[in-house]
Amino acid sequence: MSIVAIDQGTTSTRAIRFDAAAAIEASASRDLPQHYPRPGWVEQDPEHIWQGALATLRDVLTHDVAAIGIANQRETILLWDRATGKTLHNAIVWQDRRTADRCAALLAEGMEPMVRARTGLLLDPYFSATKLGWLLDTIPDARARAERGELAAGTVDSFLLWRLTGGRIHATDLTNASRTLLYNIVTEQWDDDLLRLFAIPRALLPDVHANAHIFGTTDPAIVGRAIPIAGMAGDQQAALIGQRCFAPGQIKSTYGTGCFLLSNIGTMPTLSDKRLLTTIGYRIGQERAYAMEGSIFIAGAAIKWLRDTMGIIDSAEDSAHLAASVPADHGVHLIPAFVGLGAPRWRTDVRASITGLTLDTGPAHIVRAALEAVAFQTCDLVEAMAGEDIAPPAMLRIDGGMATNDWFAQFLADMMGLPVERPASHESTALGAAFLAGITVGLWPDLAALDQLSRETRSFTPAADADRAVSLRRWRKVVQQALAAGVEERI
Ligand SMILES: Nc1ncnc2c1ncn2[C@@H]1O[C@H](COP(=O)(O)OP(=O)(O)O)[C@@H](O)[C@H]1O
Numbered sequence: 001m002s003i004v005a006i007d008q009g010t011t012s013t014r015a016i017r018f019d020a021a022a023a024i025e026a027s028a029s030r031d032l033p034q035h036y037p038r039p040g041w042v043e044q045d046p047e048h049i050w051q052g053a054l055a056t057l058r059d060v061l062t063h064d065v066a067a068i069g070i071a072n073q074r075e076t077i078l079l080w081d082r083a084t085g086k087t088l089h090n091a092i093v094w095q096d097r098r099t100a101d102r103c104a105a106l107l108a109e110g111m112e113p114m115v116r117a118r119t120g121l122l123l124d125p126y127f128s129a130t131k132l133g134w135l136l137d138t139i140p141d142a143r144a145r146a147e148r149g150e151l152a153a154g155t156v157d158s159f160l161l162w163r164l165t166g167g168r169i170h171a172t173d174l175t176n177a178s179r180t181l182l183y184n185i186v187t188e189q190w191d192d193d194l195l196r197l198f199a200i201p202r203a204l205l206p207d208v209h210a211n212a213h214i215f216g217t218t219d220p221a222i223v224g225r226a227i228p229i230a231g232m233a234g235d236q237q238a239a240l241i242g243q244r245c246f247a248p249g250q251i252k253s254t255y256g257t258g259c260f261l262l263s264n265i266g267t268m269p270t271l272s273d274k275r276l277l278t279t280i281g282y283r284i285g286q287e288r289a290y291a292m293e294g295s296i297f298i299a300g301a302a303i304k305w306l307r308d309t310m311g312i313i314d315s316a317e318d319s320a321h322l323a324a325s326v327p328a329d330h331g332v333h334l335i336p337a338f339v340g341l342g343a344p345r346w347r348t349d350v351r352a353s354i355t356g357l358t359l360d361t362g363p364a365h366i367v368r369a370a371l372e373a374v375a376f377q378t379c380d381l382v383e384a385m386a387g388e389d390i391a392p393p394a395m396l397r398i399d400g401g402m403a404t405n406d407w408f409a410q411f412l413a414d415m416m417g418l419p420v421e422r423p424a425s426h427e428s429t430a431l432g433a434a435f436l437a438g439i440t441v442g443l444w445p446d447l448a449a450l451d452q453l454s455r456e457t458r459s460f461t462p463a464a465d466a467d468r469a470v471s472l473r474r475w476r477k478v479v480q481q482a483l484a485a486g487v488e489e490r491i
């Protein structure tokens with residue numbers, strides 16, 4: 001028996017087939033283009049999302065696949081016609097900032113404490129609700145049609161489920177729901193007050209289920225037979241599960257397009273004093289956990305930008321040896337605020353900058369500064385979490401495309417002063433989705449059984465002589481300057 005996980009990420013879609021020992025049997029991948037129609041706007045073509053998922057699924061599907069799991073880029077929102085299945089607009093991607101003014105207006109009306117108490121989130125354009133509101137306000141007739149129940153909205157998991165089931169099932173899981181600003185993470189229901197606040201008709205929204213659940217079965221016309229879609233989770237929560245962070249205090253950080261650090265905080269939805277997010281970690285049968293999250297919007301995306309837009313590097317892999325070629329006291333800083341800054345600062349107005357340039361600055365310095373910035377931001381998150389009333393981490397588990405970079409993993413350990421552990425396979429997100437589907441169909445009985453599966457890892461131990469304090473002090477000074485420049489822009 002094997003399980004296929006679809007990992008629908010921001011820049012690519014992958015399908016991976018796992019065996020009963022959680023080893024990878026086959027994998028397939030397709031790139032997913034991003035569109036930037038205006039500064040701060042980020043969109044994707046829904047048909048690209050769908051075709052990528054379908055093609056990769058078909059590539060790895062065999063007769064012994066017992067179930068499919070889905071993990072997905074979160075918050076990205078789609079709107080489609082229930083009768084035809086056609087989308088009404090491009091997907092608005094989580095990084096999109098077009099609703100910054102709407103969020104600022106709600107903030108000025110004093111709505112954030114209520115929103116935060118119910119959702120664990122903040123009033124930021126990152127989340128789905130204001131994006132969905134924008135679609136309803138912008139597309140002619142959309143609001144009236146939504147109210148009549150003719151339209152469906154959903155995050156990427158929900159859209160893929162709809163398409164895979166031949167337009168029969170409109171559902172999501174509670175981790176994805178918990179990123180919309182519409183879902184109450186305490187009562188585990190869509191929240192009527194929040195629906196009113198964001199002017200979202202209830203008829204648009206999917207049913208919500210726990211993560212390990214038969215959400216539907218594939219339409220045989222699409223993949224040849226009816227296979228249960230038996231697990232779904234937002235990609236960061238899927239990585240938390242794939243990294244087996246099942247005990248309070250266990251913490252993982254995934255370095256894909258962005259970086260998302262999630263700490264298992266147990267069964268209470270404790271709110272942060274430091275502008276971190278509280279979110280649903282997972283619900284699998286009777287097992288449940290909330291997570292505290294620090295979200296950094298740009299991680300691997302900075303390396304992708306240096307490669308694809310600036311042409312400074314030929315491949316992302318080259319960034320490791322280029323960084324190693326530059327001395328530690330190089331003095332260059334890159335603030336990767338290409339779409340503003342996420343946790344713990346949450347500043348939509350700040351823009352990216354490179355400082356400390358001299359005539360001997362070359363591409364390698366900028367590459368190193370980009371990798372360093374992601375590590376420094378992780379330190380800021382870990383420090384913010386250390387001030388919370390939650391169990392302190394003993395080490396950090398990392399994964400995602402950028403985590404394959406050895407230089408980065410070592411620098412991260414050095415700057416945090418904490419050991420960093422990296423699984424041999426960086427596909428923790430897909431593994432988490434496979435775990436969910438496998439539990440549902442009885443391949444594994446429970447979380448304890450997952451913990452016992454063999455797990456090969458590599459550890460990065462902090463170097464004794466790493467100049468942590470000085471490096472972090474310099475980083476924070478440059479961030480302060482970028483924040484002040486953001487204020488000036490607004491004036
Ligand atoms: N060796 C590397 N060093 C630094 N960044 C890398 C490396 N390999 C991949 N990346 C970055 O990782 C990202 C891809 O990781 P992935 O986990 O597939 O992301 P996503 O799920 O967001 O699409 C890209 O942004 C890429 O630039």
Ligand SMILES: O=P(O)(O)OC[C@H](O)CO
Nearest residue numbers: 009010073074256257258
């Ligand atoms: O594409 P990733 O892996 O950076 O993940 C995106 C996140 O889910 C956004 O919240």
